[in-house]
Amino acid sequence: MSNATTSQSSEAQVATDTPLFEIRDLSVVFDTPDGTVQVVDSVDLKVSAGRTLGLVGESGSGKSVTCLAALGLLAARGRVTSGQVMFNGRDLLKISEEEMAKLRGCEVAMVFQDPMVSLNPVKTIGWQISESLCLHQGLSQGGAKKRAIELLDMVGIPNSKNRYGEYPHQFSGGMSQRAMIAMAIACQPKLLIADEPTTALDVTIQAQILELLSDLKKELDMALILITHDLGVIAEAADDVAVMYAGRVVEEAPVLELFDAPLHQYTLGLLSSLPRIDRTVERLSAIEGAAPPPQEFVTGCRFEARCGHCDDTCSGTRPPFTKISATRRVACMHPVKST
Amino acid sequence: MTRYILIKILRSLFTLWIVVTAVFFVLRASGDPLYSVFSLGTPEATLDVFRVKWGIDKSMFEQYIIYFGDILRGDFGTSFFDGRQAWDIVMERIPKTLLLGGTTFSLSVIIGVALGAVAALNHGTFWDRGIMTASVASFSMPSYFLALLLILFFSLYLRWLPTAGASTWWHLILPSVTLGLTLSGSIARFTRSAMLEVLRQPYMRTARAKGAPRRRQVIWHALPNAAIPTVTVIGFQLGWLIGGSVVIETVFSWPGAGRLFITAVGVRDFAVVQLFILMVASTVITANLLVDILYGYLDPRISVTGDSK
């Protein structure tokens, strides 16, 4: 199925300067009963075809909201206040809802965190996968069914012909997530956004799903954005990483460089506070305090309160997102000195 | 599925039996019915003749056994007043009640569901607020008072519609509007909240992410899910409708079973009252049973086979 696309993959890898998908200066606010809070603050992200961008951050850092906003999937109380979302040379924030609907599920697809509740409980798995095909590729009922069964096979669901007619509650968590992925890749999207696709799953199933995603990425030559809170998953699956903290991207780097030499104090703290299965440490070095909730976001560096390296320059003004090398950027007044 | 339905049916029959028994004893708690039928001076000897004839000379328990046996044979007793079979008396009123109830119910469901869905899809807007305000107002209004206001305005002031009776289609309008207004208000409210609940679910976001147009999201993804709780609620409203029609038939002198009930209650006509209650209870219980079965059909998660695999 991917004969047509594989030939382009090498070109895409070369042409990294013009990313397939780029978010520029995106800000999102939520209206709450207590007023408006800004949950995403001038976020920049980009990903090229065939690459995996790992978007990592703790809960409430705004990583999911960023991607939902980019695809126009925010809940009613969320609003984009500024920014551009460039996909294939078009600004997704400027096109109409109808055009957006044509794009979603076709060229850009998304996989969500909890597959058990993200599938419609009263429709069969097969119906839900066929729907994308009918919508975007105009397949007939029969054609869609045939293709849907192929897709179920492709994502590794055994006995796909029978399972086509089953309902989501008859699927385990891992199988549901495979079905979600089948639905997302039904129209061979150019970009797949996976929002914590393995968080609700067991570790052996997580490994299977991550493997599946990376295989599919290669096979379909997609760009993949992998949203996660787990640095292990990032290390395992990402090519590039963007670290988010309190609504902002604080560091951006290729995965090896990030783990070898983190530049932001937060990234460093995060890495050293991880318990690891591959080594024993006497004591975990924890970051004191907790990430601020959106109501308490400040203009200056938001990590300042928990940082051991801050001084007067950190508060008051936002640390600029400084380019360190061709591939690295960091928003810190006192980046970690490489040793 | 069979097991599921069988258990429901057994439960329903049991419930019905309790209702019949309870009603039998509660009505008998009122003392000798003959005193309300005959005037005070009637000689005891005459009364005794009637006691034997109507079987109320025996002990309460014997009467109950006999009554229950009769019901099983399809004999619902005779009216103390005109001596006719209670079954015949009630049955000749049923068509009119069905006409009023059926019209009201079907219109209310259609209007209520539509308004509720519109309100939910336009959550927080003018339409939502308007429909919900009207809905709260509709069921805060005592139905008999609304009936009087409508009569006052349409019949007495404008002289467009008849005040009472059931001889033409025109007679149907006021009673069914009165009953239906409250009913559709309540159905609208339920539909709206069920719909809002569904619209909040993650799978609706999946549908959007899939690129389904708005109309398709609503019809194919939201409605089938919202239908599940709504159907239950609509089933429960049937009982309310019957209760309400008793009042409305009285106000509009609609010659249905509800008005018959009020009359029968007034003169303590045991057989008719018991039969009416039995019929109402079995109607409501059957409706709830059907809703349960429909529920199992609408919601694949109800494990109809008793096992998930």
Next chain:
Amino acid sequence: MSLQHETTPATGQMTPTRQPSLIKRWGLSGEWLVSSALIYIGFVLFVAVFGFLFQPYPHTQTDLFNQLAPPVFMGGSWTNILGTDNLGRDVLSRLIKGVQLSVLIGVIGTAIGAVLGSFLGIVAAHFRGWIEEVLMMLVDVQVSLPFIIFALAVLAFVGNSLTILIIVVGIDGWERYARLSRSMVLSANQKDYVLAVRSLGLSNFKIYHRHVLPNIMGTLIVQATINLPGVILLESTLSFLGLGVQEPMTSLGQILGVGRDYLILAPWIAVAPGMVIFFLTLSIAIVGDWLRDRLDPTLK
């Protein structure tokens, strides 16, 4: 008359919406609606408690020379501000008396249903097993018979007194509290904080007293607020049909029942009490919705 106390899920979380200005313009979501409802309820309560101080005439005082006198705004005199009825009784006086009894029956009836139903629900959830089965069977029975039909039969056959009326009206709706409290206690008993104190060895009584009840009380009170208009309507309907409050006592429904026969000649007899009931039940419903949205958006 049980439509209005079907416990609808929240009229919507009060999440901010996309067009707040539109709502403001429509003006119905605003606090003023709730405020006016509260003011009206306060006024009715005031009349119910202190109304006798302002009552122009005894509510039973007839004046056969002054029958069906129109109210002031329909050209009547100031002696009978809201006119008189078929026996020449002052409508305003009867209204004040009627409000008193209607509110009394409504409040006591609601309290009976709430306490009884909640208690049975908690009992069912605590003991589980056959006790729960039996109680839930009773709920089924209650649901299967439209309550007004049951009430009419009982009042006609068993006899009629204020006590019986209040008890009958009070029974209405017990099954809603029973279901609600049962399911809430069942889920509360599964909560980790209850598990935590149970694992510490806290006695059952104290667990309910300190941890379970305070957490379900709010919901039950909201439920009672939602049920109250239904109870008031039930009483008024029974009285309207002549099987509720009996002369010489009077309630709003009973006045309306009388007024029904004089709809053409003297519409004010029926319209005045009808309006009082309508605005009362409407106000309570509005406040109930508001309370639910504020306190307990999860209530269904």
Next chain:
Amino acid sequence: MKKAIDTNTKAVKPEILMEVRDLVRHFIGPRTSFFGKRKIAHAINGVSFDLYAGETLGLVGESGCGKSTTGQLILNLMEPTSGSVTFLGKDITTLNKQEWRSMRREMQLVFQNPLGALNPRLTIGSQIREPLDIHNVGDADGRNAIVLEMFEAVSLPPHLLERYPHQLSGGQQQRVVIARALIISPKLVVCDESVSALDVSVQAQVVNLLVDLQKKLGLTYLFITHDLSVVRHISNRIAVMYLGRIVELADSETLLENPLHPYTRALISAVPVPDPRARASRATIKGEPPNPFNPPSGCAFNARCPHADDKCRTVLPDFRELAEKHMVACHHAEALVGNQKPNLS
């Protein structure tokens, strides 16, 4: 401290705090047909282990393997179908209410979701104090002093005592839950996924706190989690569960460096390591855990196991001591001794 206990265990015979023997717990499923029998799931199917005083035993496994049920059973929050739990010399499955009252003080539970474990309508202070009230420890002033002391021990500022649970951050809430569990000085604390719901940076704080408190108060932990990385850090020994049984039990280092059960190997290899250089073509196992209502015959892992043969499909492997203090339930464990584990290096 971990080292200290390791040497201890070698030097003197460690004191056994709790002995769990052949614990079984059934759950009853729905009927299959109208007159059909109800299916029975063996949520726990013969679990045995010892808990030594002062150690941390990690209990790991995937969801549905029965690790949380085990925790609830040994705290008697659930009745076992059969089996015995001996704690401080008494079989706690047979205790009456009175005896339980004093026993409750000795064992406590720390939950996964701290917000759910706290009553939303009571202040933090009164909830931490509650165990003292229940067990009548000291007088009013004395209790308040203990509360303050405990609050300090979990590094929370005293002004939070008057707050309500929702006003605290997740990490603070979990500290409160820990404080409430420890305030009556229990000997055994069962931590059921206690740090799983926390963000990484906060998780490290709470893990450190648990380790510190253990050192200070001489606690014994049963640490239930699905997270092998955390369990390595905190546990002296680790037990791995699969479908209601313990399949392997050994010292942490031994178990993780030289696992003998194929499932343990699969589990370890599936854990993503935060090191992109260690990214290997890892051996992911196929399939999913079987349905507990319909378990396979023989070894429960046979359908997913690369080493499975006919014996595995028919005969249930014994839980045996293969190496010193290294228990495993696998027919082919000998073949895996000394065999390097899949991808950790």
